[in-house]
Amino acid sequence: MKFNIQRNQLMESVQDVMKAISSKTAIPILSGMKIEVTEEGVTLTGSDSDISIESFIPKEEDGIVYIDGIEPGSIVLQAKYFPDIVKKLPDQTVEMKSDDQFNVTIKSGHAEFNLNGQDAEEYPQLPKLKTENSFEISVDLLKDLIRQTVFAVSTSETRPILTGVNMSIKDDKLHFVATDSHRLASRNIPIKDIQEQHISNVIIPGKSLNELNKILADTQEKIEISVTDNQILFRTEHLYFLSRLLDGNYPETSRLIPEQSKTNIVIDSKELLHSIDRASLLAKESRNNVVRLVTKENETLEISSNSPEVGKVQEEVKADSIDGEELKISFSAKYLMDALKVINSEKVVISFTGAMRPFIINPIENSDEILQLILPVRTY
Amino acid sequence: MKFNIQRNQLMESVQDVMKAISSKTAIPILSGMKIEVTEEGVTLTGSDSDISIESFIPKEEDGIVYIDGIEPGSIVLQAKYFPDIVKKLPDQTVEMKSDDQFNVTIKSGHAEFNLNGQDAEEYPQLPKLKTENSFEISVDLLKDLIRQTVFAVSTSETRPILTGVNMSIKDDKLHFVATDSHRLASRNIPIKDIQEQHISNVIIPGKSLNELNKILADTQEKIEISVTDNQILFRTEHLYFLSRLLDGNYPETSRLIPEQSKTNIVIDSKELLHSIDRASLLAKESRNNVVRLVTKENETLEISSNSPEVGKVQEEVKADSIDGEELKISFSAKYLMDALKVINSEKVVISFTGAMRPFIINPIENSDEILQLILPVRTY
Structure with missing residues (x-):
């Protein structure tokens, strides 16, 4: 195996693939990164057996040559040192080669690294998904879908x-x-020209989506999503991101969402966020981050929190409108802040059905696309 | 106590004073911040009994009014929540007041915090230093003195x-x-017009100097340094930074410094730094960060490191000149990198006296002001 490559391209791919590699793996070879060279380019692979990531660097793209001097072959390299080595290489180009003893040489400028590699034959084959269940959406929409929901997954096993x-x-x-x-986050997007799909009970680990979101740049390029019984594949032109799915039936969540409301508030999203943030400052430890919201005269909300040992805080926030019944309700400041942060909307509508029932936050525009639901906290 | 103050001024002072406050203190009231208001302005005080910091905000300065509505008095406030509260207040001005039950009210915009304070009478008095041993230097020179030496203090007790x-x-x-x-860092500056001083065995805790360095802005303003038997005071117009001194006799270090040298290298500081950094990548764990330097023909150095399990790295670096005996020496990459980072000089002179003797790094200009010394490591 031998090739010369642009350092920046290599660096970018290495960083993406590293997101799948864990130093704590039961399968020793998975602590390494597989490097595979063909006449078309270089493919890097990393996997922790839950997530597998392949990143492809083409030999040439849009008339720019990224790789030359190719002699096909493959090797597995210790992933722990590789990103730092690539980052700190002195020159813009890097020469990599391996011999049949799996010795790898990395040269750049006057620096030369000799590393012990491993036989790529021992690296597990990634499954090649065969499925009819495929569809495409744009990358930035997928990132929105992830960002607006994944924070609400449970951290408990x-x-x-x-x-x-x-x-x-x-x-x-x-x-x-x-x-x-304790809370629910939901986002949907219209998806057209799609053949009848049989996708209903696909449960993607939150961790996988967080890693995928970090790797994907905010572009309008398309990403292909393919689903089988136990795996999901996200594929762009140069990236192949495979995750296992969670086994089991996801609970029916639609019945949690109240269909009617008794109090409706329209309010500036940022003003409410900052006010809740301040009220939560004293509540962080003693009261599990609980703040209180009370409707007042003149379209005014009172946000408050009381932490006997430290003190109390209260603040009046002007709403655009408050309709319906008077309300006193307590809830987790963190949950409301999380929800407000991901709703891309200057104004939000909050719909309450009494102090003991879940309440809903929607953006004022496209309100049926995003829904955040929070369960209140009993404080008496 | 009552006053209205500009939030930004308050924030800056609070952040400085917080550097002296520890939540883990044997004296409970020292987990608080003292706020003292006089007709002249507001003084904030924090202390962990090793370090004490006072920051003064004048009522008015250079025609700008920072504080008005003053009713003198003082209070001690829980320091844990105070910085976050000030930072997140909605308005540019802040009203603070306390009653005789030590209840503190902080108002800004529509937000109001009510906090439990403590009697300022219970806060320990900071000692007022009485000494003739005072001198002044500029703040930026003091910061250089600290930055170029403090990293070399021992972390072991x-x-x-x-x-x-x-x-x-x-x-x-x-x-x-x-x-x-294992290494020594030394910096001196000429200091003129100073009466005969009796300062020879003053040992300032490294931690105190690190905190002081963080607080001081890089200005050419003067700072007054006063020393007594067991304390040192750094004082600028609005800051009063008091630290205890360490008790004991500092070892005589001048005899550690070789007076002659056998090999002298002049080299670009950054190029050497980056090369050592690369060589240390593989050495981080197995070899305690040891790299090897060998002089070669044609003004060339070979920097290398070998970590049997991972691999090896070697690199040739061009020096400006290499004079004297041939040399093979091993040393801690971290120590040399630390030294090179603080020497503000494009070129450095490294003077060796053989593979088993300490070597010295000086800047090429003003070489008698900065000296970094490193002990080599035996590798046979």
Whole structure:
């Protein structure tokens, strides 16, 4: 194996693939990165057996040559040192080669690294997905779907199914839903020209989606999503991101969502966020981050929190409108802040059905696309 | 106590004073911040009994009013929540007041915090230093003195005296020296118009100097340094930084420094730094960060490192000149990188006296002001 490559291209791919590699793996060879060279280019592969990532660097693209001097072959390299080595190489080009003893030489400028590699034959084959269940969306929409739901997955393993995001296609819409049973985040996008799909109970680990979101740049390029019984594949031109799916049935969440409301508030999203943030400052330890919201005269909300040992805080926030019944309700400041941060909307509508029932936050525009639901906290 | 203050001024002072406050203190009231208001302005005080910091915000300065509505008084406030509260207040001005029950009210915009304070009478008095041993230098020079020496103090408590920096005045020069017995960092500056001083064995805790360096902005303003038997005071117009001194005799370090050398290298500081950095990548764990330097023909150095399990790295670096005996030497990459990073000089001179003797790094200009010394490592 031998090739010369542009350092920046190599660096970018190495960083993407590293997201799948864990130093704590039961299968020793998975602590390494596989490097495979063909006449078309270089493919880097990393896997922790839950997530597998392949990144392809083409020999040439848009008339720019990234790789030359190719002698095909493959090797597995210790992943722990490789990113730092590439980052700190002195020259813009890097020469890599391996011999039949799996010795790898990396040269750049006057620097030369000799590393012990491993036989690529010993690296597990990634499954090649065969499925009819494929569809495409744009990368930036996928990133929105992830960002607006994944934070609400459960961090506890008591109900493993809730550590994932439920993906489904229904009525020409793609839905992402996550809940940790104290709150729920849901986002959908219209999805057209799609053949009848049989996707309803796909549960993607939250961790996989977080890593995928980090790797994907915010572009309008297309990404292909393919689903089998136990795996999901996200594929762009140069990236192949494979994740296992969670096994089990995702709970029916639609019945959690109240259909009617008794109090409706329209309010500036940022003003409410900052006010909740301040109220939560004193509540962080003693009261599990609980703040209180009370409707007042003149379209005013009172946000408050009381932490007997430290003190109390209260603040009046002007709403655009408050309709319906008077309300006193307590809830986790963190949950409301999380929800407000991911709703890309200057104004939000908050719909309450009484102090003991879940409440809903929607953006004021495209309100049926994003829904955030929070369960209140009893404080008496 | 009552006053209205500009939030930004308050924030800056709070952040400085927080550097002296520890939540883990044996004296409970020291987990608080003292706020003292007089007709002249507001003084904030924090202390962990090793370091004490006072920051003064004048009522008015250069025609700008920072504080108004003053009713003198004082209070101690829980320091844990105070910085976050100030940072997140909605308005540019802040009203603070306390009643005789030590209840503190902080108002800004529509937000109001009510906090439990403590009686300022219970806060320990900071000692007022009385000494003739005072001198002034500019803040940026003091920051250089600190930055170029403090990293070399010992982190081990086996010889507590080495956790401090030795400050002395001799022959119209102010010296800072630190050593952990594996390396030594020394910087001096000329200091004129100073009466005969009796400062020779002042040992300032490294931690104090690190905190002081963080607080001081890089200005050419003067800072006054006053020393007593067991304390040192750094004072600018609005800041009062008091530290205890370490007790004991600092070792005589001048005899560690070789007077002659057998091999002298002049080299670009950054090129050497990057090359050592690369060589240390593989050496981080197995070999305690040891790299090897060998002089070659044609003004060339070979920097290398070998870590049997991972691999090896070697690199040739061009020096400006290599004079004297051939040399093969091994040393800690970290120590040399630390030294090169603080020497503000494009070129450095490295003077060796054989593979088993300490070597010295000086800047090529003003070479008698900065000296970094490193002990080699035996590798046979």
